[in-house]
Amino acid sequence: VSPLHLIHNQDPWNDSLIGGVTIRKNERTGNIFIARVIHGGLADRSGLLHPGDKLVEVNGQKVRGLQPERVIQTLVQSQGNILFKVIPNSPQPANSQPLYMRAMVDYSPLQDPAIPCPDAGMAFSKGDLLEIVDQRDIRWWQARKLHSASLCCGLIPSTNQFRYKQRELWWSQPYQAHTCIRPCIESFLIKNKRKPSCYSCGVSSCYNTSATICEEVLHYQRHIDDPPRLIVLIGPSGVGVNELRRRLIKINPNTYQGPISYTTRSQKMGEKNGREYNFVTKEVFAYMVVNHKFLEYGEHNGHMYGTSLDSVKDVLDNGKICVIDLEPHCIHSVRTKTLKPYIIFVRPPSPARMRQTRKDPHFLDKDFEEIEEASRTMEAKHRQYFDCVIVNDDLQDSCMDLFTAIQHAQEEPQWIPANCDAFGAETEA
Numbered sequence: 487v488s489p490l491h492l493i494h495n496q497d498p499w500n501d502s503l504i505g506g507v508t509i510r511k512n513e514r515t516g517n518i519f520i521a522r523v524i525h526g527g528l529a530d531r532s533g534l535l536h537p538g539d540k541l542v543e544v545n546g547q548k549v550r551g552l553q554p555e556r557v558i559q560t561l562v563q564s565q566g567n568i569l570f571k572v573i574p575n576s577p578q579p580a581n582s583q584p585l586y587m588r589a590m591v592d593y594s595p596l597q598d599p600a601i602p603c604p605d606a607g608m609a610f611s612k613g614d615l616l617e618i619v620d621q622r623d624i625r626w627w628q629a630r631k632l633h634s635a636s637l638c639c640g641l642i643p644s645t646n647q648f649r650y651k652q653r654e655l656w657w658s659q660p661y662q663a664h665t666c667i668r669p670c671i672e673s674f675l676i677k678n679k680r681k682p683s684c685y686s687c688g689v690s691s692c693y694n695t696s697a698t699i700c701e702e703v704l705h706y707q708r709h710i711d712d713p714p715r716l717i718v719l720i721g722p723s724g725v726g727v728n729e730l731r732r733r734l735i736k737i738n739p740n741t742y743q744g745p746i747s748y749t750t751r752s753q754k755m756g757e758k759n760g761r762e763y764n765f766v767t768k769e770v771f772a773y774m775v776v777n778h779k780f781l782e783y784g785e786h787n788g789h790m791y792g793t794s795l796d797s798v799k800d801v802l803d804n805g806k807i808c809v810i811d812l813e814p815h816c817i818h819s820v821r822t823k824t825l826k827p828y829i830i831f832v833r834p835p836s837p838a839r840m841r842q843t844r845k846d847p848h849f850l851d852k853d854f855e856e857i858e859e860a861s862r863t864m865e866a867k868h869r870q871y872f873d874c875v876i877v878n879d880d881l882q883d884s885c886m887d888l889f890t891a892i893q894h895a896q897e898e899p900q901w902i903p904a905n906c907d908a909f910g911a912e913t914e915a
């Protein structure tokens with residue numbers, strides 16, 4: 487066991503950060519070690535200090551037995567050159583391949599009592615893209631944020647550490663029957679009636695969630711021969727998802743198409759089976775449900791409606807861009823390697839702006855506040871899955887934004903989950 491691992495088994499909050507290294511005291515022997523070297527920091531750039539090195543002297547003063555804070559004080563007070571005398575630990579090779587991850591939770595090191603050195607920690611939010619630069623410590627990785635002005639690295643919990651803390655938290659909580667799991671069908675039913683929020687079971691800590699901390703992503707550039715990526719629109723009921731989808735398809739029906747849904751309602755005059763809907767019996771519909779044929783299904787006015795995976799694939803196989811709208815809790819059903827969905831969140835403008843622009847007489851004044859509230863809750867819970875956000879203010883501008891976003895999704899390199907299918911099994915509360 488290397489000194490690095492020995493010291494990590496002690497109590498947390500014991501590392502102290504100075505000059506881009508964290509140091510830690512072994513309480514049993516009194517020795518002080520370099521716990522980790524922060525990538526891109528002063529010590530890392532010097533290339534002279536490595537995790538596990540034993541610190542013997544700082545500017546001629548012996549450090550054995552001193553508290554790390556005392557060592558730091560000495561360093562802070564030093565002027566000019568600082569002389570470290572260390573007994574080197576044989577350095578372990580760093581990652582040969584950088585690993586890229588997308589954060590699935592919000593994390594703040596200052597609120598994490600488990601982190602060995604909060605000052606060296608890095609906060610991140612759901613959806614942030616992270617480059618993991620050092621995984622040598624199985625519990626605490628070093629990462630930097632992509633697309634951030636700061637090139638600094640910081641400590642984040644590894645996936646192992648995250649799972650361990652989740653389990654610890656789970657066992658420490660009293661048993662509570664969960665009341666807020668809603669099946670797909672129920673939310674479909676209330677879709678057109680301004681659905682009540684089921685998101686009130688908020689989390690108080692990033693560990694208090696069934697999600698993974700981050701998922702691996704890779705840079706994907708669609709090849710000309712690849713099928714188009716599936717476009718998924720998500721938004722609170724009433725924001726205008728269907729309007730945008732309808733307009734997009736109407737403007738260019740040769741490029742965009744929606745899947746043909748299945749229904750158990752009877753065919754009306756002028757309707758053609760396979761054009762407006764695939765009309766099926768209740769028995770056939772039930773068979774399709776049991777065999778997991780639907781991405782989303784539900785009941786409306788006593789009839790069943792459903793969007794099947796096969797009808798989405800039919801559109802894509804014809805070389806057209808398939809555009810669907812989906813309830814956020816069904817996102818996992820489309821996150822597959824074949825579909826490579828590009829997920830666009832449609833956000834409402836302010837309630838005042840909606841009052842001015844929405845002329846539909848079905849809207850009541852209070853609806854606009856509700857749409858905004860539902861949007862905020864939806865975004866807070868699911869934004870890690872959104873590739874793009876469009877504010878549906880002026881309808882023409884929003885159509886243009888949607889068109890640009892779709893082009894971007896099909897033609898430019900994007901970060902996509904490295905292992906899409908694995909996430910289909912993720913459970914959410």
Ligand SMILES: Nc1ncnc2c1ncn2[C@@H]1O[C@H](COP(=O)(O)OP(=O)(O)OP(=O)(O)O)[C@@H](O)[C@H]1O
Nearest residue numbers: 723724725726727728729843844846878879880881
């Ligand atoms: N940008 C906009 N400006 C003005 N009116 C809009 C705009 N976007 C949508 N609308 C109108 O708002 C109403 C609701 O839109 P739409 O049916 O597309 O909502 P939705 O998000 O699909 O909600 P639901 O799922 O409940 O149908 C429609 O009358 C639509 O024409």
